[in-house]
Amino acid sequence: MQIRSARFDSGWRLSETHTMKPVRVRFAPSPTGYLHVGGARTALFNWFYARQQGGSFVLRMEDTDAARNTDAARQTIFEGLRWLGLDPDEGPEQGGLFGPYSQSERQPIYAATIAELKASGVLYPCFCPRERLASLRTTQEATRQPFRYDRACRAVSAADAASRIAAGEVPAWRLRVPEGKTVLDDLVRGEITVEHADIEDIILVRGDGTPIYNLAVVIDDHSMGITHVLRGEDHLTNCFKQIIIFKAMGWEVPRYGHLPLILGPAGEGKLSKRKHPEAALEHYQARDYHPEAFINWLALIGWSFDDKTELMTRAELVERFSIGRINKSGARLNIEKLASISGDYIRRMPLAEVLPRVRQHLVKAGLVAEPLSAAAEAQVAAIAAAEHERLKAFGDIVEFSRWVFAAQPTMEEKALKNLKKDAANAAMLRDWAATLADPLPLTADMEAAAREFCTARGIGFGVFVHPVRAALTGRTAGPPLFDCARILGAVRCRERLLRGADLAASEPA
């Protein structure tokens, strides 16, 4: 099979692979304490590809930096992937033939390759003290030179090096970048060429003998049989160093595709958790957007199916995803679009499925306590039904329904205004309260009665509705008025109407 870039889909250009080997892709996050949206999208695209190609989706923890590696951080990633519905075929939790799946446990695997690299001279020892490296950098910055190691230790002879090591010096080991250039045929960006003169002799092995990221990935990707690497564009410059290592070891280089970065809302650099809460997946999990909507939205950042189709099921996304249609330019997050899509998905759900999701949020927020009485269950069901079409995310229910659970509703300014708008409002509220039967009639009957009530008083329905809504909910927006009334029940309606009457009659502050 021929090697070619698959930047464009043309039907007959079917191949994004260059071998007949089964596709093996990986998601290799670093447990930093949160799952970045960009990482989530990377995981998603890899998962799409694996599922579509009948390949394997491997999860690997890049936790060689022990300081940041905590169990909580790992759990955040596992839970994030679960929420997204991305099940790894192999990983720390599920194991597999190519384990272990955490770099911190793979040191023995690295040792052999490191020894081979040292023996072949691809790695050379660097005895430069950190202070020298630091001052070198400072000088280069000041003189506007490229910030690169000056390769001083390449001049140290093997014999010298051996004796210095014997004398107790502990060198770091650098990659001896060969002459020439490297051409990357990127799956999303096409051919990219970099001259080796522009590549630094980076440190690959620490003084303590452990490999640096750029070495560990190469060894892992090779030993795990990874065929395709889809990752963020921030790895593009690393890629050339990695390819050099692959070639030095005589290993087959996987196919690479570098995804465009997700930028801050103002287009200012990549999203960082410090500056943007929406950088972390937990942000979306907490509000609880519809997960299927979320992956739909995420898939649309940097990828598209055609010029029209946006709403797609998971199965459709798997079927339609193609690396060739991944964009090259960075994208900003459009959270409002997520809200729109999620609201769409939720509206299409049967109420019976919305109810438990919504219920769970009310419990979690402490608005209702488990176990719920039959009356409370009925009330929650009524709230869910009433707010269903307004939800952009399941967690929205909490703010939407606070007015129900408060002893008396908090009055919004506009609601208070509606209450005081007419001098006759206080009397109207009291009079209507007096007409209320317990239990309250069905909404249609209540409305009919209310309209008659208005006609009898010679007022328009609108004059009635706004103050009543204010008294009942303290808000100006919400479900149909009589639904609100029934959620509260006759007794609480009366209480609120009377209090509303008092507020309406009180002097403006």
Next chain:
RNA sequence: GGCCCCGUCGUCUAGCCAGGUCUAGGACAUCAGGUUUUCAUCCUGGUAACACGGGUUCAAAUCCCGUCGGGGUCACCA
């Protein structure tokens, strides 16, 4: 600063490889109108973009060059 990547409505994008069918399509947002007791939903309609300059060509959003702008990366981090 070196190297690398990118540049279509406010935002996400289709179109670019194989130049004409593009008076540039869709979605979100926004504006106006309709439905509605509010909000939401739903329906209708509108505003809004090929970064700039050259070149190639009968013809350029599409190809080439340059400029400008944005981003990434340059740790004994990942």
